[in-house]
Amino acid sequence: MTTHHxxxxxxxxxxxxxxxxxKKILDEASIQELGVELFGLVEQLNRKSILLNxxxxxxxxxxxxxxxxxxxxxxxxxxxxxKMCNIRPEIFEVFQITKLNKVFDIRKExxxxxxxx
Amino acid sequence: MEHDAAAKQSHxxxxxxxxxxxxxxxxxxxxxxxxxxxxxxxxxAHGWSPSDIFSIHLAAEEAIVNGIVHGNKLDPAKKVHxxxxxxxxxxxIEVTDDGAGFDPASVPDCTAEDRLTAPGGRGLLLMxxxxxxxxxxxxxxxxxxxxxxxxxxx
Numbered sequence: 728m729t730t731h732h733x734x735x736x737x738x739x740x741x742x743x744x745x746x747x748x749x750k751k752i753l754d755e756a757s758i759q760e761l762g763v764e765l766f767g768l769v770e771q772l773n774r775k776s777i778l779l780n781x782x783x784x785x786x787x788x789x790x791x792x793x794x795x796x797x798x799x800x801x802x803x804x805x806x807x808x809x810k811m812c813n814i815r816p817e818i819f820e821v822f823q824i825t826k827l828n829k830v831f832d833i834r835k836e837x838x839x840x841x842x843x844x
Numbered sequence: 845m846e847h848d849a850a851a852k853q854s855h856x857x858x859x860x861x862x863x864x865x866x867x868x869x870x871x872x873x874x875x876x877x878x879x880x881x882x883x884x885x886x887x888x889a890h891g892w893s894p895s896d897i898f899s900i901h902l903a904a905e906e907a908i909v910n911g912i913v914h915g916n917k918l919d920p921a922k923k924v925h926x927x928x929x930x931x932x933x934x935x936x937i938e939v940t941d942d943g944a945g946f947d948p949a950s951v952p953d954c955t956a957e958d959r960l961t962a963p964g965g966r967g968l969l970l971m972x973x974x975x976x977x978x979x980x981x982x983x984x985x986x987x988x989x990x991x992x993x994x995x996x997x998x
Contacts, residue, residue: 753905755873755913786898788905789966796961817898824973825966826955 729772733761736768742841743774752787762794766801775807776844780837782813792825799831808832812840858931863890868923869908871916871941876908879926883937886930892993899974900935900991904928906967907939907987915941915985933993938986945984 735746745768749757768774779795802809810832814822822828834840863886869875883904887897908924916922922942929936954965971978977990 754877755909786901788902788909789970790909792966793963796963800961817895821902821970824970826960830960 729767731764733757734764739778739837739841742776742778742844743768743772744778744780744837744841746780746782747784750783750785752784752791755790758788758790758794761791762797765794765798769798769801769805769807773805775802775805777802777807777809778837778840778844779809779811780813780840781811781815781818782837784818785815787818787821789825792821792827796827796830808844810834810840810843812837858929858934858936862929862931862934864930865926865928867926869912869926871912871918871920871922871924873912873918875912875924876905879908879928880904883928883930886928887935890930890932892930892935896991896993900937903971903974903978903989903991904937904939906971907937907989910967910987911939911941911943911985914946915943917943935989935991937989939989940986943985945981947984948980 733748735748737744745765747761752758752761768777777798799809812834813836814833819828819833822831822833832843834843865879865882867879869878880901884897884901887900892900908926911924912918916924919942924942925940927938948968951965951968952959952962954960954962954969959965971987971989974991975989976992977988979988980986
C-alpha cells in the first residue's frame with residue numbers, strides 16, 4: 728500500500744489520474760516529496776499511462792517544473808505516456824514561456840485527455 | 845541598496861501610500877513565505893489584478909529561492925535581504941544574498957530546442973518575462989525586479 732501526501736491517485740480504465748493536494752506548489756520540501764511520489768508511480772507501481780490533472784492548482788514554481796520534466800523523462804524511458812489537463816491560464820502561460828508546452832502533451836479537460844491515450 | 849540610484853532615476857516616487865517592507869530571511873527552504881504572504885495581501889489591497897499578482901508572486905519566489913539555494917547555498921550564517929515597495933502602479937522588489945554572485949549572462953537559454961528539458965534557467969526566464977524590469981548588480985548577488993502597471997490597465 729502506497730501512501731501519498733502530495734497527490735491523489737485514481738484510475739480511469741488503464742489511465743492513472745493524478746490530482747494535486749496543494750493549491751500552491753512552491754514549498755521546496757513539498758516539491759521534493761511531490762517528486763518522490765510522482766516518480767514512484769512509474770518506478771515502483773509501473774504505471775504506464777499517467778494523466779496529471781491540475782484542477783485546483785493555482786501556482787507552481789520552476790522547481791516544480793523541474794519535477795514534471797524529470798517525471799516526463801522517466802515515463803518516456805519506461806515506454807509509457809503522460810498527459811496533462813485542466814491547467815489554468817496563468818500556469819499555461821508559464822508552460823508557454825518556458826516552451827514546455829512543446830514537451831508536454833497538454834489537453835483541455837480530463838475526458839479529452841483520457842480519450843487521447 | 846546598490847540599485848537605488850538607478851531605480852530613482854527612471855521612476856517617480858511610488859508615493860506615501862505605498863507599502864514598504866525590509867526583511868532579512870534565513871537561508872532555509874520555505875523562508876520566502878515570511879515576506880510573500882504579506883506581499884500578496886498588499887498587492888491585492890493596492891488593486892493589482894489576480895494575473896499580475898500571480899506573475900509578481902512567481903518572480904519574487906524565484907528570486908528569493910535563487911538567493912537562498914544558489915546564492916547562500918543554504919548556509920545558516922547567511923541571510924537573504926528582501927526589500928519591497930508596493931503602490932497602485934509600481935511594484936519594486938530587491939533581493940540580495942550573501943553569496944559570491946553569478947553572471948546572469950552565463951545561464952544558458954532553456955528554450956533552445958536541445959535544452960528544453962535541461963535543468964536550470966527557467967526561474968530567470970520567468971522573472972524576465974513577468975516583470976517590466978530586471979537588473980542584476982555587477983557582483984551578481986542582488987537582483988532588482990520591477991513591474992509597472994501599463995497605461996490603460998486597471
